[in-house]
Amino acid sequence: MGRPPCCDKVGVKKGPWTPEEDIILVSYIQEHGPGNWRSVPTNTGLLRCSKSCRLRWTNYLRPGIKRGNFTDHEEKMIIHLQALLGNRWAAIASYLPQRTDNDIKNYWNTHLKKKLRKLQTGVDGHNQDGISSPQQISKGQWERRLQTDIHMAKQALCEALSLDKPSNNLNISDTKPSSNTTSSFQTNQSSTTYASSAENIAKLLENWMKKSPKSGQTNSETTTQSTSFNTRVATTGSNSSEGAQSSTTPDHHQALEYSLFSFNSSTSDASQSVSADETTANLTPESTSLFQDESKPNLEQQVPLTLLEKWLLDDGAVQGHEELINMSLEDGTAGLF
DNA sequence: AACTTTGCCAACCGCCACATT
DNA sequence: AAATGTGGCGGTTGGCAAAGT
Numbered sequence: 001m002g003r004p005p006c007c008d009k010v011g012v013k014k015g016p017w018t019p020e021e022d023i024i025l026v027s028y029i030q031e032h033g034p035g036n037w038r039s040v041p042t043n044t045g046l047l048r049c050s051k052s053c054r055l056r057w058t059n060y061l062r063p064g065i066k067r068g069n070f071t072d073h074e075e076k077m078i079i080h081l082q083a084l085l086g087n088r089w090a091a092i093a094s095y096l097p098q099r100t101d102n103d104i105k106n107y108w109n110t111h112l113k114k115k116l117r118k119l120q121t122g123v124d125g126h127n128q129d130g131i132s133s134p135q136q137i138s139k140g141q142w143e144r145r146l147q148t149d150i151h152m153a154k155q156a157l158c159e160a161l162s163l164d165k166p167s168n169n170l171n172i173s174d175t176k177p178s179s180n181t182t183s184s185f186q187t188n189q190s191s192t193t194y195a196s197s198a199e200n201i202a203k204l205l206e207n208w209m210k211k212s213p214k215s216g217q218t219n220s221e222t223t224t225q226s227t228s229f230n231t232r233v234a235t236t237g238s239n240s241s242e243g244a245q246s247s248t249t250p251d252h253h254q255a256l257e258y259s260l261f262s263f264n265s266s267t268s269d270a271s272q273s274v275s276a277d278e279t280t281a282n283l284t285p286e287s288t289s290l291f292q293d294e295s296k297p298n299l300e301q302q303v304p305l306t307l308l309e310k311w312l313l314d315d316g317a318v319q320g321h322e323e324l325i326n327m328s329l330e331d332g333t334a335g336l337f
Numbered sequence: 338a339a340c341t342t343t344g345c346c347a348a349c350c351g352c353c354a355c356a357t358t
Numbered sequence: 359a360a361a362t363g364t365g366g367c368g369g370t371t372g373g374c375a376a377a378g379t
Contacts, residue, residue, distance in 0.1 A: 014348080014349075015347095015348075015349095015372095015373095016347070016348075016373090017347090017348090035365095037364080037365070038363085038364065038365090050364080050365085051349090051350095051364090051365080051366090052348075052349080054365070054366085055347090055348070055349085055366095056347095056348085058366090059347075059348085060347080087368065087369085088367085088368085089367075089368065090366075090367060090368085101366095101367075101368085102346085102347075102348090102368095103346085105368075105369085106345075106346055106347085107346095109345095109369095109370095110344070110345055110346080111345095
């Protein structure tokens, strides 16, 4: 027989997550680490299925996620990677560590597709969109796609074998977690980090409760609640342009993120008056490997890098990016920029 | 001001590969 | 070896807000 079912569908809550649920989930993950999602609903009392918990964490609560407008560079990377990899959003997201596959997918569907279509219609009949279709992919593109696939396989293998660096033990690769990787979360190092971060969650919860006397809040009240979250983050001076996004949940995400990072940064003597994004950059190696790399490959460990990968990973070499875009996009995607 | 349309995005659904028993 | 569950992925949808009429 197989394993017991992860969750019975009866009594499972659906719809938007409330701040309370987020806090419960985050604090649980702080203590136990991500993974073993099956046990999350039972251990936390959340009326959510394990899948929903995992999704909420990976797409929203996981630290290191950048929200708000995509930069030109990110946009170019998405277009280029989509041309190379097709709609393999998880693979594309692995090259944009701060973005989730869901975000990239949404951005593609709502912005880029339209943008490219517009440009395509503007240029007589030629495929200018960079959207991959088997018939239209040039030999060079196939070679590059193959190269990328080989690279990803190599990377997964390296991580599975935990080559070289001891910190690998804490990395969860993009590939499916094996029993080994799951158990890696139970190492002493990780558990202490989570435990200490959980203190911070408790503080957050305390403050949050002070500011929100109401309990048993419904979804419709989330907006008000998130506002109180936001007032807490307001002092961080986090990018207001991104904050201008009027969605409610991003605010309390920022608050959670701030909370998580403020603890980490306090251990490294960093100022709390930095934005969430900046704080991400200040994470200690342990914390980044614990959180950010939980679902993303550790790009630092990859050897050797191909030209394409160097281009994709090297944020500083903007000039090189342009050259490579021009060089590699035979289908004329480069003309878009 | 009221109604309709459009855009955006968080979350759900269904499928698949792999792990577990 | 077979049966079943889990985690991960990509496609799609529902609901909200903004823009348009």
